Amino acid sequence: MSDLPEFRISVDQNPYLPDGGRDMHAIVSVEARAPGGGGAGAGAAAARAPGGGGAGAGAAAAEVIVIDTSGSMSFGGKMAAAKRAAATAVDVLRDGVHFAVVAGANRPRMVFPQGERLVRADARTRQSAVRAVRRLDAAGGTAIGSWLRLADRLLAGHDGAVRHAILLTDGKNQHESAAELDAVLRRCAGRFVCDARGVGTDWEVAELRKIASALLGGFLDVPDPADLEADFRAMARTAMGKRVADVALRVWTPQAAELRFVKQMVPAVEDLTGRRVASGERTGDYPVGAWGSEAREYHLCVRVPAGAIGQRMRAAWVKLVAPGGAVLASGNVLAEWTDDEARSTRINRRVAHHTGQSELAEAVREGLEAR
Structure with missing residues (x-):
């Protein structure tokens, strides 16, 4: 059995855009569980064993x-x-x-x-x-x-x-x-x-x-x-409790699309946008460091070319990759154009929460720096 955590990506978004709409927001949640199904606290629990814990498993x-x-x-x-x-x-x-x-x-x-x-x-x-x-x-x-x-x-x-x-x-x-x-x-x-x-x-x-x-x-x-x-x-x-080093969030976007930003929201707000390293055609890697059993959340905004009513597309393909390019988990950010106002104006609660959290974090940062 691999010592690597078991990774899972889930995407929260409202995939519907109004006629002419271009900006798609999504929250990408990444959870890493200890091998064998331990939850996000399992690695930390192992690290509490005598002598630092996890010896032989770390x-x-x-x-x-x-x-x-x-x-x-x-x-x-x-x-x-x-x-x-x-x-x-x-x-x-x-x-x-x-x-x-x-x-x-x-x-x-x-x-x-x-x-x-x-x-x-x-x-x-x-x-x-x-x-x-x-x-x-x-x-x-x-x-x-x-x-x-x-x-x-x-x-x-x-x-x-x-x-x-x-x-x-x-x-x-x-x-x-x-x-x-x-x-x-x-x-x-x-x-x-x-x-x-x-x-x-x-x-x-x-x-x-x-x-x-x-x-x-x-x-x-x-x-x-x-x-x-x-x-x-x-x-x-x-x-x-960390088990894998040098992990990257890899984001692919379709032709003519623009990845406006990538921000870590949990456990702390951090703008990763400027850290992009090209890793392929229309693909960039964003370093996210070492991982143990834990959960993190990222806010992505992709600007796509406006589509026709009823058209569907993949706005972004998100992967978590280990050194050497092994894919640990993946998920899709989707977009579909609709003339149904109820659908296109529906606000995803997690997107709304993290948009507010980002604004609050910026205010706190400015307050700390003015201390």
Whole structure:
């Protein structure tokens, strides 16, 4: 039996367009279940087993934990909380996962192991890593791009594995330019997933959100350092539950059609439109990162040539593909023109919900950045 999750795609839409109508909206829901029919929580449940869980059942994985050790971390209990959180994340790693811990300041440095490399997790290496983490202290400045470059180098030799990084900072990227950070993000995009956390109240929301967005991860405000430990435990468990890396949402559209946008709506709103990579005639791939047992939802809008009343067509063909092009699941977005006003004006509830959610997310983002 394959260790890959069992994927399923379902499409919610009103397929009817009025005379002259061109824009077709659809919600594409993707559910991944653990092999054997476990639900979307099965992978996370397995990851809660002792030693990280899922040993022997999990995919090859590589993890880098990056902790801000700049001078400002010495205030408000942030450094002590960060060390506890990092130690907790290390303890969650299952046997066989390759990992490292990095301290970030003006320059990154290896906390564990020594030298730029990853080591396999087992009882001995986890204990050694925790001891090294406990010796950390806070000094220096913040140059996040250099931290990510080191994470990229560490993860580079693990193609095919689920590559993930956790990044914690409490401040602004003051020791390198925005252009330098942007160049690093362009370099790292698609090479690993990074979840970012801002602890305290002085970090730059737009900056951290940009990092998480570019690297297909999540970001979270953790104003109280006491909450870091539980958050790191949850992030590490989620990472340990991933079973397939480098998945893409592949969308085909017919001749003369235009894919206006592709947005992830669940678990977080993220515009994927600009990340399209051509993969064939009228076909593009949108990277969606690593998957375990989980569910995600995407909002597509396709502009098609206007058809005659009664004409039906496939407006888009959506597939989820693994590295190498194996199709994990597929679904169709349909369009049919009608002169029945009741049909063409019917609003699909899921499309309406996610349209409102996208608008709300934009308002929240603007509010956070104005903080």
